[in-house]
């Protein structure tokens with residue numbers, strides 16, 4: 598009598614989020630193209646722009662694009678840290694604040710007034726939006742490691758599709774990710 602085939606290994610659960618980023622890192626992730634078929638054999642997606650789930654569940658891997666520019670970013674990041682065994686800072690914005698951090702040498706109140714009240718073409722009496730549903734902006738844009746512990750960083754603006762694939766292949770195999778020559782860059 599033939600032995601029953603071994604059960605399929607449990608799929609890893611993967612969550613992704615874009616905080617103060619431009620979604621360019623997510624677009625580069627999708628550029629793994631046909632390798633997405635191999636990926637979904639090994640992982641199932643939790644909260645992500647790809648699933649539109651609004652809350653993150655228990656996950657093996659969390660990929661975080663973007664830094665922290667408002668209070669909601671901080672809350673979402675803390676939820677990811679609490680739910681993801683391995684948390685990865687993806688791209689320059691998550692790692693060091695990136696382009697959004699260029700506002701850090703400006704005062705946030707002056708910046709908001711310049712954008713919403715002092716620009717050419719605004720209606721008379723225009724005000725800085727203050728609806729309580731809007732997330733409060735932070736005085737500075739922060740990299741995510743300033744708020745939670747990060748297990749790994751995947752550098753680049755954005756990291757290339759090949760870098761994503763190498764990184765995830767290593768993580769899925771239980772190895773420490775090693776980006777080879779040409780995959781590690783910071784621009």
Ligand code: SF4
Nearest residue numbers: 618619621688689690
């Ligand atoms: S690192 Fe670059 S591509 Fe990624 S979110 Fe920031 S600006 Fe966009």
